[in-house]
Amino acid sequence: MTTDTGKTREYNLSAEKPRIDGTLKLTGGADYAADRNLPNQTYGYPVTSTITKGRLVSLELDDALAMPGVLDIFHHDNFDQLSRSPNSFAEENLTSEPRLPFEDNEIHYQGQYIALVVADTFNHARAAALKVKANYERDDDFLTDIKSLDSGEGDLPGEEQPGDASSLGDADSALKGAAVTVDQRYSIAQESHSVMEMHTSVAQWENDMLTIYESSQGVVFQRNALSKIFGIPPEKVTVISHFIGSGFGGKLFMWPHAIMTAVAARRLGRPVKTVLSRQQEYLATGYRPTSLQRVRLGADESGKLLSIHHDGCNESSPAGKHDDTVSGATPKMYDCGGNVAVTNRLVDVNKCPPCPMRAPGESSGNFALETALDELAVKLDMDPLALRKKNFADADPASGLPWSSNHLQECWDNAASRFGWDKRNATPGAMKDGDEIIGYGMATQSWEAMRQHCSARVGFRADGSLMVACGTQDIGTGTYTIVAQTASELTGIPIEMIDVRLGDSSLPSGPLSGGSFATSTVLPAVSAATREALSQLKTLATAEGGVFENVDADSIELENARLVSGDKSVEITQLLKDNQLGLIDGEASARPGDEQEQYSFRSFGAVFVEVRWDAGISRLRVSRVVSTVDIGRAINPMTARNQVEGGIVMGMGMGLFEQSEFDHSGYPYNNNLADYIVPVNADMPHIDVELLDYPDYLHNEFGARGVGEIGLTGIAAAISNAVYNATGKRLRDLPISIEKMLAP
Amino acid sequence: MRAFELESVEAVDQAVSHRRVHDGEAFIAGGTTLLDLVKLDVMQPEKVVDVSRLPLKRIETLEDGRLKVGALVSNTDLAKHEIVMRGYPVLSEALLSGASTGLRNMATTGGNVMQRTRCPYFRDPDMPCNKREPGSGCSAIEGINRNHSVLGTSEQCIATHPSDMCVGMVAAGATVVLEGPDGQREVAFEDYHLLPGETPEREHDLKPGELITHVILDAPRGGGQHYLKLRDRASYEFALASCAAIVTLDGDSVSDVRVALGGVATKPWRATAAEEALKGQPATQENFERAAEAAFADAVAYSHNGYKITLGKQAVVRALRDATAAARA
Known part of the structure; x- marks a missing residue:
């Protein structure tokens, strides 16, 4: 025994620490789901629908069954009888697509699974899958793009979701009485998660116990869902996901490939590994739905907001409902005299169910609101930052509750100062450098702080x-x-x-x-x-x-x-x-405890963007990004900053490049990483991220509010606002592609 | 991927003579196009002949000043070769604007000449495509054609030729050397790729069993050279429009000029009309714009690619401007 306790303690919280799993990842030692190989393992390869809507009439399997190494082919006529998961978030058994694989012969979307070929090797399974011939009854009355439904005025299309509508004060009257108003529509194209690590299931039954290795953002949810689907106690299901090569929301709730794989493993009495292809990932594992939005703002001549209306609409699917609630955060953002009304609508499209994608809803809604504010600032001939500062909400305007901790004003000031916002010339096109016109834009960032x-x-x-x-x-x-x-x-x-x-x-x-x-x-x-x-x-x-x-x-x-x-x-x-x-x-x-009823918990930030527009060659590039975010305490500023930076890069994708496209025949035109454009390293400008350090001890004992989403919010609006400052063009439809810049 | 037989050869005559001539065979060098298309089930060779060990990796200057490039010289080695950087900067720039370092290390000169279109409908065996399956129809004309051609199209096919290297070679001037069962022959580079016309499945002037052994570049043209590639993102994307320009000045006048286009045409495109419009004229912005108009005078826009006519002209004007500046430097 010793009484020597004088050693200086290593200071670990709020310290910049490299990832402890970094070496494993760099050396290939991290065991991702597809790295798992079990004794006597077999390989599954899905066969998917090549029509967008209709019925599967028959499958011709003889050629495929005769291919080398094929063990079996699973489909509607020979699949196990299973139960749907209750699909409850509260009970932690939500799945992304409630419909079971091969449940019936209805085709709801292109890429829907119609069979699973299992063979002794991956190549054998894939080669045999190509030999499966499907006969369909095609229904040409389908929809893959909701933009065509928007008349451009009045209400957005779709079915209003009563649970999403909220109204405070009298937004209609306040808007009518406002001296200055904005009424504009915005849209954001469908985005794909484009995860690095493909979706994978490796399933094994030992007696009546199922073990499944999955690339999952929620092993407990998947365990519970599989338990309900197979009708076995949760203790008999184990879901393992030691490492995940990005998920961005697409791996939160189980997809049908895991169920097919587990059934095949049980039927064959051998482990089955199914790794989806990139094309399958793009069609059958969710996406950020296309959204349509309408924002109406009313202000007095000094720039004081008097009224906000925000209406949203997003794609959902007959194969699974998803409500992105794009207008959901708007009532919490600014003090608008207590007059705010928001709605959301859904339209079913013939695509797989949408699902959350990093900063779901809020990043989309933020684009519309923060662009509309820029438009209001132009009408008021007011600095866009000053407009926001004038309407700072010193308590949550939606609930009236005090903020647990809110340093948005410091975010605005710090980021503006580091960016050099005071050098901005508000006249479009006034700032030039050689062939390029420079534009400055900004937006407020925000994400709700939750705890489970x-x-x-x-x-x-x-x-x-x-x-x-x-x-x-x-x-x-x-x-x-x-x-x-x-x-x-x-x-x-x-x-x-x-x-x-x-x-x-x-x-x-x-x-x-x-x-x-x-x-x-x-x-x-x-x-x-x-x-x-x-x-x-x-x-x-x-x-x-x-x-x-x-x-x-x-x-x-x-x-x-x-x-x-x-x-x-x-x-x-x-x-x-x-x-x-x-x-x-x-x-x-x-x-979480009673504090949830006493305070409103929300992270805020500010992002400033410089774009360069070379009109002679129609080249638009983001050249500088400065962001300051207030996320409470950063447990590890190195990984936290990295999250904000990654979010900013993804926001650049939303703003400039990303859109999943389907042609008039329902064909998925760009379901691969060559044709679906995401930012690459060469697109990265200097990104300057500052984390304020105000621990939020009302939220939890460590004062940390989390940091995964907030970096993605604001960036698309800041880019669009900067493009306006550079060119005088107001781009309200994302992505801001070359042809949109060239359009008169 | 379907199984195929793989055979390796060590000598050119072995490659050519061993190759029993029918559609089920393919040569493989770097594999950056072929393996992709085999995995997508677009190409289904029963036999693949590996030519990557053939002694075709040299770059040598011929007595007449031309540069003979072996078909197996990698894109990286060609782009970084001292003579290419000095005498053919437009080609070096074109090569380095393509793909990624890893792909350029694998991709070969001959393979790049044989690179196939990135039209998504061609690359999906479930979709009608006249190039892949003659007579099945063109999905792109009625479908999404944002990345497709505005020059050299036909009612059968509007697929864009994807190569950057080939555009640089058309500008520099080159000859394709072929070895086949009937011996050796040479084809002018700009005649080697075929317009789709009524037979979009025929992409090259290549007879059954023939193998590209070399590309011979014309003697360096001097002048100012520039390759400009326009695309959505800053790297790792095929051109939406590109221009290779070589400008030779006599005082302030253009004494000679070569203009080639990529990303806008069904084959690596020599813009002869643009050259004619500029030759002998003062090197001014107005004349560059006239040349650009001439280059796209016959352009045909489809539902989503009309912007390429504007973008293509912009590429021509800027490439000519910067090549002229280089000529003056």
Whole structure:
């Protein structure tokens, strides 16, 4: 025993830490789902519909069955009888497409699965899949693009969703009485997640237990859904997703390929691996739906907002409803005299169900609102930043609740100052450099700060290491690292000695990796589990004959991997050895509390963009981005900044390039990474991100509000506003492609 | 991907003589086009003859000043070759604007000449396409044709030729050297690629069994040279419009000029009308614009690609301006 506790503790929270899984990823040691190979494994390859709507009349399988290595082909006529998942978010069994694979012969979209070929090798399965011939009854009355439905005036098309409509004050009267108004329509094209790692399922049944290796943002949700679908207890299903090569929302809720794969594995009595192709990913695993929007603003001559109307419409699918609620955040954004009305509508299209895509809803709605504000500023002959500052909401205008923490004004000021906004010439086309015209634009960024319930387990091991386990995932954002940082901070055990276990549904139940809520949800559970494990340690230490016999347990502190009370201390490893124990662990849960009714939790930021427009060759490039965001505390500023930067790049894609296209015959024209244009490294301007550091302790004990989505918001509007400043053209339909810039 | 037989050859005559001539065979060098299309089930060779070990990797200056480039010289090696950078900068720039470093390291000179269109309808066996399946129809004419051609189209096909390198070669002037069962022959580079016309499935002046062994570049033309590629994003995308320009000045007048276009035509496109409009004229913005108008005088727009006529003219004007500046430098 020693009383030497003087060692300086490593400072882990708010520290810039490289990802602890970085080496594994760089060296190929990270086991992604498709890396999994099981003994006696077989390979599934889906056959998909080549029509957009209609009925599958028959399949001709003889040629395919005669191909080398083919084991079986699964389809409507020979598939297992299963049950649909109840599809409840609250019960954590939501799936992306409630319809079961091969449930009937109706074709709702091109790319819908009509069969699964299973063979001894991947190449055999794919070659045989090409030999399957499908006969269809084609229905040419289909829809793949909602833009054609918009008349350009009055209400947006689609069915209004009563649950989305909200109205405060009297927005209609306030608009009528306003001195200056804007009434404009906006649209955003369908975007694909374009994940790096393809969707994969590797399924294995051992007796009546199913194990499935999946690239998933929600192993617990998938476990629960499979349990309902197969009618077996959740304990008999294990979903494993140790590493995910990006998901962006497309991997939150299970898709049908996992169900097909699990059925095939059960029927064949052998493991089955199904890796989707890029083309299949683009057609059968969701997307950000095309949205149509109308924004009406009313202000007085000083720029004080008097009224906001925001109407939204997004694509949904007969194969699964998805409401992106693009106008949902608008009532919380600005003080508009209490007069705000929002609605959302849905239109079914013949495509697979849409699903959340990074900053779902808010990034789309933000584009329309923040562009409309720029248009209002032009009408008022007012600086766009000054307009926003004038309408700052010092409490949540929607609920009237105080903000838990809101430093938007500092975001505006800091980012404007670093950008050099004061040098902006408001006259379109006035700033020039050689062949190029320069434009400045800005927008406010925002994302709701959420928190879910979560459990975790923490265990002290005799070898001095610490095990931390939670059934959440690291989707590449750095969750492994911040959990290790937090556990190290709480225990004093060095970060290299922390063994973080995630991505396994058999671990204590953790949240989806989405909505920017993983950090705020998981870390308090890790803290609670650490306290629980500590209390077990204290029980040991204060037991008869223990180091701290007769010491008040409350006086014992955990410092640098030791228990300390007064001038006495003991290393935890020693305590375990003395008691002949390999491990002491504790499990605990944490959930949000009453604060949710007392405060409004929201992150804000500001983004400023410089574009360069070379009219002589119709070249538009983003040359500079400056953003300041207030996300509470950044547990790891290195990975947090990286999230904002990544969001900005994705926002550039939304603004300039990305659109999934379907032709008049329903054909998916660009379902591959060569023709679906995303930004590449050469498109990256200098991106300057500042994180304010105001811990939000009302949200959780660590003060972190999460950071995954906010970087994507604002950027598309800032680009569009900068294009206006450069050219005088107001582009209200994304992406801002070359032909739109060339149009008169 | 369907299974195929793979045979490796070590000598050119072996490649040509061993190749039993029918549609089920294909040569493979870098594989950057062929393997993609085999995986997509667009090309279904029963046998693939690997020519990547043939001794065709040299670049040598001929006595008449021309540059003989082996068919297996990689795009990277060709772009970075000292003589090419000095004497054919338009070609070097064209090569480096294409694909990515990794692809350019694999892709070969002969393979790039044989590169096939990126028309999505061609690349999907489930869709009608006259080039892939003669007589089945052209999906692009009625469908989405944003990336398609405005020059050299026919009612059968409007697919765009995707290569940057070939556009640089048309501007520089070149000859394709072929070895076949009936011996060696040479074809002028700009005649090697065929217009789709009534037979879009015929893309080259290539007889059954023939193999490209070399491309011989004309002796360096000097002057100012520039390749300008316009596209949505800054890299890793096929051209929406591109222009290779070589301008030779006599004082302020254009004594000689070569203009070739990419991204807008069904084959690597020599804009002879633009050259004629500019030759002997002062090198001014107005004359560059006249040349651009001449280049696109016969252009035909389809439902989504009308912008390419404007963009293509812009490419010509800017490339001529910058090539002229280089000539003066």
